[in-house]
Amino acid sequence: MTPPPTAAPALPAPVAVHPRPTRDPGAGRRTHPATGGALVLVGMLLVALNLRAVVTSLGALLDEVRDGLGLSGVTAGLVTTLPTIAFAGLGALTPWLVRRVAPARVLVVAMLALAVGQVLRVATDSALIFVLTSALALSGIAVANILLPMLVKQHFPHRTGLVTGAYTMALTVGTTVAAASAVPIAHAFGSWRAGLGVWAAMAAVAVLPWVPLALRARAAARRATPTTVVATPTRVRPARTRLGWAMAVYFGAQSLSGYAIMGWLAQLFRDAGYQPESAGLLLAGVTALGVPIALLMPTLAGRLGTLRPLVLGLTTASALAYLGLAFAPHGAALLWVALLAIGQGAFPMILTAIGLRARTAEGTVALSAFAQSTGYVIAALGPLMVGILYEATGGWTAPIGFLLGALAVQTTAGMAIARPRYVEDE
Template sequence: MTPPTTAVPAVDAGAPPSPAAQAPGAGTRPDGVPTPTPAGPVAGGLLVLVGMLLVALNLRAAITSLGALLDEVRDGLALSGALAGFVTTLPAVAFAVFGALTPRLVRRHSPARVLVVAMIILAAGQLVRVATGSALVFILGSALALAGIAVANVLLPLLVKQYFPHRIGLVTGAYSMTLTVGATVAAAAAVPVAHLFGTWRAGLAVWAGLALVALLPWVPLALRARAARRAAPPAAVVPRPSRIRPGRTRLGWAMAVYFGTQSLGAYAIMGWLAQLFRDAGYRPQDAGLLLAGVTALGVPIALLMPTLAGRLRTLHPLVLTLSTAMALAYVGMAVAPHDGALLWVVLLAVGQSAFPMILATIGLRARTTEGTVALSAFSQSVGYLIAALGPLLVGILYGTTGGWTVPIGFLLVALAVQTGAGMVIARPRYIEDEV
């Protein structure tokens, strides 16, 4: 693996630093855009890392806290079954729609400034949905909060590439692990907080404070980026590189399909695994613990997997290993869901580490920040649309057949598609070379 370098200073994505900021030895890309000169942590790298981890804590908290309190919310707002179902599929749809807009925002504003606004929107959306008695306003507030998350989802791989180009695996692993911790803590704490204050609204509102804390590191970084852009002499302004469209490339679609089918399986597991174990004879609380075990075991794996991906010359062995783990878990749950439950939980945790791996791969399959944000937005936007089908189709198949054989068969087919796409993205290549 290439020796680590230090972080680059905060600048607008796609906009070059001024000549004064170019130290001796700073290079120029073929498209004429100067490459940023590495700088020490005091120049922004450490602050960026802290900011990224704080943002990552927020990326699932608003979702898992709602999942934990969904029954209380349904009763409090008189949500119909259809509306409650729509609320559970809203995250994937919002991630797809709003994530697709992120590259346009980054072309006009610095990533730091965009993240400040995203965290404000996330906090505002969470406060709106707990301050209303209207089901419609609750859904709109949730959509607003999810818009902030969607933008941050796309920006984090860009920031890893921009500030930590030779530590992509390590930094991606750190924020992936933090994301998992945030999701787990929010799911576990939402109900106790609601009981403490006597209302489900408190169990959801508390996470707005976490979003406001997350924006604090990005305020000075946004101001610094704005000052750098204003201070840049006219001679430093060069044409931006041509727009990258991953949807016109084989790599872009392979990344989107892999991201989508992996997330489809993950969403289905999160939504239905506890029910599967209850049907197998486990008590409700034990089935919930088995589901929590998948998340808990995934925390250390999320830290290690991106680093491993960054060290490998080709991802073929990793893709096949993760797919094999998932396949064994699916087959095991169909054949012996009760007796082998602990083994299936371990295999699921291993197989679902495909998520941090694909996040790291976004940075590994782009040469530039422009390519990274374009690939991130396309992969996640298309991917989350695919993922939204997972819980829905599994629920339909389960309700129709009354068992788990057919739903698990569907997940195995999705896994086969995921593995095929993984074979395409496993070979070292770059999105810019296919445009």
């Protein structure tokens, strides 16, 4: 009898194998300190030290620069407006750069431009070349302004408030030191050129941490194979959202007053009877008192359910300071400096809000670029209008009235960004 045929052994079911896409190196990746996070943080802090020194050192020595280069009041106003013009124009290009070049490599070039620009601008007797080389230096700052909030979101997503506070404090320290020491350095070397040019060394130091990070990013790009699938982030367009515009207006209005103060406050105190060194120290006092505010404000903003109390408190401090400067600039100068320092806490608050109002690193850099570039267009009016009004009236009542009007706009925009929401959702 023929045995029945046996069934063929069943083969195991095939397992579907899907290629695992890999992300672009560094895109939205959280970096552990052992693999570069500590170096990124050091690099960010060194960059932040440089972000305002080039501006406040000029503000403290504006009279000497005007005499040395033969600048009129309007031209001096244009020079003090240059930061906002550069920040607006080049800041808008930063997201485009980051999509094509690793942020570390961008920052190497940015800090080199800052160092070279500062050296060249103190080596000329031409007002035009001074303006152009100042613009070169400021271009490096413009790019770094946009990148820092993105780097916080990318490398330290769970410590946004702490890291934002740390780099904002470093920015404030750099601002303070430059404002306080620019005049003494100039007097020690017998020239305003030394008081401005010395900060090029600090910019050169800020290049150093980013060189190995840039080389690491370049090596990672070379290791990527042709079959690597790079995640393409969804484009976020803050210009199409009400939140984006509210952020831009608030950033612009607070920057308008900030750069007007950095550019002209020392001159106001000189006109009130203070010696140049004392006027420079009072300007430095605004930023020195702002150091603890810069450290605490991001943490406070991150913990509050709404930013409304901060917006209203900062507005009140600024309004009282402006009124005091208009009516009693000499008699209670220290009080007005303290209130100005509190009011300038709007800057670390809005930087923190950029991270709080975006869900992703891509959204953060898009919102940062739009808010800052558009905001700096608005801010460009500050130093320029203060210069024009100061020269036209010969006093400070009209310029301060202009700053009070800008403060009203700032407060309105601040109330619009106070409640929690995200730019990606809009």
